[in-house]
Amino acid sequence: MINAEKYNQAVDLHSDGLYRFALKQLNDTELAKDIVQESFTRLWEKRETVNADKVKSYLFTIAYHLIIETARNQQKKTKLSDAGAISYSGAKRNHELQKILEHGLQKLSDIQRTVLLLRDYEGYNYQEIGEITKLNESQVKVYIFRARIAMREYLGKLENVL
Amino acid sequence: MSVEINRNNYEAYLIDYLDGNTNKETEMAIQLFLIQNPDIEETFAMLKESKFEKPEFENASVSFEHLKKFYNGKINVSNLDEYLVDELENNLNNEQKNDLNIYFEYFPEAKKQSELLKKTVLSPDFAIVYDDKKKLKKQSKAPIYYITRSAIAAAAVLLIMVLIYNNFSEPKKPILSNNERRTETKVETTVNSQSTLPKEKPVSENKLSVKFLPKTEVKIQQMPSQNVDIDFINIAEQKQELAQHTTIENEELLLMKTSDFPAANNDFSDMNSKPIIENDNLNENKKTKEFKTIGQWFASATKKIAGKYKTKNTEDDQINTSDFAALAAGAINEITGSRIRITEKSSPSNPFAFGIESEKFEFK
Numbered sequence: 001m002i003n004a005e006k007y008n009q010a011v012d013l014h015s016d017g018l019y020r021f022a023l024k025q026l027n028d029t030e031l032a033k034d035i036v037q038e039s040f041t042r043l044w045e046k047r048e049t050v051n052a053d054k055v056k057s058y059l060f061t062i063a064y065h066l067i068i069e070t071a072r073n074q075q076k077k078t079k080l081s082d083a084g085a086i087s088y089s090g091a092k093r094n095h096e097l098q099k100i101l102e103h104g105l106q107k108l109s110d111i112q113r114t115v116l117l118l119r120d121y122e123g124y125n126y127q128e129i130g131e132i133t134k135l136n137e138s139q140v141k142v143y144i145f146r147a148r149i150a151m152r153e154y155l156g157k158l159e160n161v162l
Numbered sequence: 163m164s165v166e167i168n169r170n171n172y173e174a175y176l177i178d179y180l181d182g183n184t185n186k187e188t189e190m191a192i193q194l195f196l197i198q199n200p201d202i203e204e205t206f207a208m209l210k211e212s213k214f215e216k217p218e219f220e221n222a223s224v225s226f227e228h229l230k231k232f233y234n235g236k237i238n239v240s241n242l243d244e245y246l247v248d249e250l251e252n253n254l255n256n257e258q259k260n261d262l263n264i265y266f267e268y269f270p271e272a273k274k275q276s277e278l279l280k281k282t283v284l285s286p287d288f289a290i291v292y293d294d295k296k297k298l299k300k301q302s303k304a305p306i307y308y309i310t311r312s313a314i315a316a317a318a319v320l321l322i323m324v325l326i327y328n329n330f331s332e333p334k335k336p337i338l339s340n341n342e343r344r345t346e347t348k349v350e351t352t353v354n355s356q357s358t359l360p361k362e363k364p365v366s367e368n369k370l371s372v373k374f375l376p377k378t379e380v381k382i383q384q385m386p387s388q389n390v391d392i393d394f395i396n397i398a399e400q401k402q403e404l405a406q407h408t409t410i411e412n413e414e415l416l417l418m419k420t421s422d423f424p425a426a427n428n429d430f431s432d433m434n435s436k437p438i439i440e441n442d443n444l445n446e447n448k449k450t451k452e453f454k455t456i457g458q459w460f461a462s463a464t465k466k467i468a469g470k471y472k473t474k475n476t477e478d479d480q481i482n483t484s485d486f487a488a489l490a491a492g493a494i495n496e497i498t499g500s501r502i503r504i505t506e507k508s509s510p511s512n513p514f515a516f517g518i519e520s521e522k523f524e525f526k
Contacts, residue, residue, distance in 0.1 A: 004300040007299075007300055008299045008300060011295050011298045011299050012295065015292040015295055015298060016288075016290070016291045016292050017286070018292070019290065019291065019292035020286050020287065020290050023290060033292070033294065036292050036294075036298075037294075037297075037298065040298045044300065097281060098284070098285055098287065101281075101282060101284055102284075104282070105284065116284065117284065120283055120284035120285070120286075121284060121286045144247070144251065145243075145244065145247045148247045148250065148279060148282055149243055149247065149279075151282035152275070152278050152279045152282050155278060155281055155282055156278055
């Protein structure tokens with residue numbers, strides 16, 4: 001159970017991360033804000049039953065499912081085939097690397113992108129990611145493996161261009 | 163013949179000949195020169211004999227392969243990526259880490275792949291923030307507010323109890339045997355409240371009177387003797403003071419679950435409505451009341467208490483309202499062992515609505 005104070009702490013602690021998570025998935029600031037708003041609304045509605053230690057996990061679980069639903073309905077996601085157009089010529093390696101990686105991120109499948117974001121952005125372990133995405137640990141590990149290799153290959157191709 | 167061998171240049175031709183570096187034309191020219199110059203032919207014969215032949219052992223195959231070092235660990239091309247990702251994910255044990263490092267020594271390309279993989283780790287852009295946090299937040303309540311709420315909850319509990327007692331105090335008068343009449347008398351003396359007790363009855367244990375001090379916390383607990391005790395602790399004096407002691411014996415009050423509890427939309431004029439009594443049974447050992455509804459007076463009373471603290475039509479007020487109602491219900495539940503629940507039924511058009519559900523509860 002969480003009270004208003006704990007809830008407000010959760011807003012301070014997790015709203016930014018939740019927003020970034022949604023934004024990277026949907027590429028739409030308004031939709032991402034809606035996801036955050038709705039996630040916290042649901043948290044408040046369920047405050048009597050949500051374990052105070054699991055607030056973050058609860059929020060990301062809600063957000064994850066909302067994102068899937070939103071992406072499916074709105075079809076706002078960047079299509080994988082469109083994501084490859086990036087000008088690397090002027091990119092400075094270190095400064096632009098994250099930008100490049102974000103483009104690479106869009107090339108991943110939805111589930112690969114999700115597990116990678118949860119892993120790298122939020123530092124969740126396999127079990128926690130599994131709880132959020134309703135996958136078992138082995139599946140999570142496989143998806144992360146595939147995502148990493150895909151990202152490496154994407155990055156490798158760009159490095160060869162240099 | 164273009165090759166011209168003479169006594170001034172024959173040495174070079176002869177050496178080439180001995181080394182096998184001459185073509186047919188040159189060989190013919192050399193042989194002709196030797197015929198024409200027999201003295202040189204002798205020298206040539208000597209040269210031929212002095213030529214070192216390739217020793218036998220030089221043709222033998224000598225291998226130094228055994229000196230080479232080969233990687234013989236568990237990593238191979240097919241599982242290399244797994245090792246690299248596990249390295250990145252920090253999933254390798256020390257033995258595996260060592261194995262991978264050895265592999266890197268043999269296959270530097272694998273090390274490059276490892277470095278490339280490490281670059282794929284994403285970092286959140288902390289410049290991206292959710293800037294509407296204020297809208298998400300709920301208004302916190304000050305501590306003094308909780309004290310007020312406690313008092314209100316107690317008031318709600320007592321109000322309801324008084325209403326219940328009022329109904330107890332006005333039982334139908336069944337036709338009773340003499341024995342039953344004695345029982346009835348006993349019941350009447352043990353179930354009364356201050357507001358309804360006939361003046362001629364003894365009231366020492368049953369009188370219910372409550373004072374609210376400015377800073378009073380209410381502690382309510384069910385005693386092991388199954389009596390209902392309400393203790394008031396004066397926080398200011400840090401002294402527990404038993405204000406009153408109310409005993410209800412051999413009584414059982416049943417509130418049947420109904421589906422027609424009105425939500426808070428009820429008009430406040432229902433505040434004084436009494437529950438509709440369906441059955442009112444009295445026998446030797448217990449007295450039972452069954453209510454068809456408890457909704458109107460209960461819902462209205464609770465909402466009125468909460469409603470007093472509405473200040474404006476905001477989401478926070480809605481929360482306060484339901485909190486109050488839940489608090490009051492919780493206090494009642496604690497006293498009675500009942501299961502009254504407050505459920506939110508708010509909607510955009512009616513942000514203050516909440517429902518009340520009850521299963522049966524009973525005094526024992």
